[in-house]
Amino acid sequence: xxxxxxxxxxxxxxxxxxxxxxxxxxxxxxxxxxxxxxxxxxxxxxxxxxxxxxxxxxxxxxxxxxxxxxxxxxxxxxxxxxxxxxxxxxxxxxxxxxxxxxxxxxxxxxxxxxxxxxxxxxxxxxxxxxxxx
Amino acid sequence: xxxxxxxxxxxxxxxxxxxxxxxxxxxxxxxxxxxxxxxxxxxxxxxxxxxxxxxxxxxxxxxxxxxxxxxxxxxxxxxxxxxxxxxxxxxxxxxxxxxxxxxxxxxxxxxxxxxxxxxxxxxxxxxxxxxxxxxxxxxxxxxxxxxxxxxxxxxxxxxxxxxxxxxxxxxxxxxxxxxxxxxxxxxxxxxxxxxxxxxxxxxxxxxxxxxxxxxxxxxxxxxx
Numbered sequence: 001x002x003x004x005x006x007x008x009x010x011x012x013x014x015x016x017x018x019x020x021x022x023x024x025x026x027x028x029x030x031x032x033x034x035x036x037x038x039x040x041x042x043x044x045x046x047x048x049x050x051x052x053x054x055x056x057x058x059x060x061x062x063x064x065x066x067x068x069x070x071x072x073x074x075x076x077x078x079x080x081x082x083x084x085x086x087x088x089x090x091x092x093x094x095x096x097x098x099x100x101x102x103x104x105x106x107x108x109x110x111x112x113x114x115x116x117x118x119x120x121x122x123x124x125x126x127x128x129x130x131x132x133x
Numbered sequence: 134x135x136x137x138x139x140x141x142x143x144x145x146x147x148x149x150x151x152x153x154x155x156x157x158x159x160x161x162x163x164x165x166x167x168x169x170x171x172x173x174x175x176x177x178x179x180x181x182x183x184x185x186x187x188x189x190x191x192x193x194x195x196x197x198x199x200x201x202x203x204x205x206x207x208x209x210x211x212x213x214x215x216x217x218x219x220x221x222x223x224x225x226x227x228x229x230x231x232x233x234x235x236x237x238x239x240x241x242x243x244x245x246x247x248x249x250x251x252x253x254x255x256x257x258x259x260x261x262x263x264x265x266x267x268x269x270x271x272x273x274x275x276x277x278x279x280x281x282x283x284x285x286x287x288x289x290x291x292x293x294x295x296x297x298x299x300x301x302x303x304x305x306x307x308x309x310x311x312x313x314x315x316x317x318x319x320x321x322x323x324x325x326x327x328x329x330x331x332x333x334x335x336x337x338x339x340x341x342x343x344x345x346x347x348x349x350x351x352x353x354x355x356x357x
Contacts, residue, residue: 002236002268009154017150027145037155038271038297085329088293097300097331105333108300116152122145 007047034111069111161240165275172252181282183264203255237268278303292326
């Protein structure tokens with residue numbers, strides 16, 4: 001259940017953002033979750049709702065987008081989608097670290113992170129004090 | 134890190150944050166690794182299910198290595214100190230890391246454990262992770278190698294049921310091979326599954342009880 005610790009990290013960061021800016025209401029938090037990360041979107045949303053209760057960001061939506069896996073092969077220089085193991089008796093294909101092109105072992109290039117992409121919010125009536133980058 | 138501002142007419146703003154939620158742990162793991170490297174210490178993260186034989190494997194390896202150079206062990210466990218007690222019988226430094234409700238060790242806890250022992254005389258630290266096959270994969274600890282211990286008593290589909298665990302590993306130990314026949318589980322098939330996931334991943338069949346394969350595991354770990 002490390003979704004709870006990931007959700008806590010999201011909430012902590014968003015609350016930090018809210019206290020530093022003139023935010024009236026946080027509408028949505030967008031996350032990019034890598035295909036190769038071990039984070040389950042529904043569990044993450046459930047945890048988010050539970051721990052944002054009674055906080056200034058209660059009611060905000062957690063929008064989760066999946067970042068597709070990209071692997072890179074040192075041997076044949078392939079870079080792209082991984083090879084999937086289709087007949088593993090699993091409910092879905094399992095991504096592998098086998099090069100789809102030459103069969104050598106590949107490295108993960110993208111798709112194993114979990115990040116807050118953006119925060120969508122309305123500002124307080126008197127507040128245009130959004131800091132520039 | 135704030136990158137762009139995009140205002141819409143109804144005064145709703147979108148601010149891009151690009152804030153990685155795994156980065157904090159990854160950064161601490163790098164710091165652990167740098168500390169270990171400065172002292173010439175190699176940390177080995179041992180992952181696997183409860184009952185797969187992590188503690189027994191570590192215990193056997195400690196027996197073989199402790200007279201040659203300094204070895205320490207960190208035992209991650211949600212509640213008990215049974216594993217730590219077992220290793221401590223061998224008179225090597227042991228730190229019990231109680232995660233209480235946590236499902237994995239993280240780099241912060243390992244960093245704290247590293248500050249509890251003297252690294253001066255050490256060459257190897259075994260870090261026994263929590264017996265959980267999903268969460269630990271997400272949290273690097275600063276180890277030089279990650280070992281997954283699978284045992285034949287976990288059934289024939291152990292590897293494909295938990296593929297993520299193997300993608301970041303450097304060594305797989307298939308343990309309890311003395312029970313393979315009784316279990317009707319093929320070590321060769323488990324090995325094949327590992328190689329489907331990661332073709333270059335080394336697999337060593339062992340029986341920690343009978344001693345099979347332990348020379349190879351020792352040599353493999355000393356070479357990382």
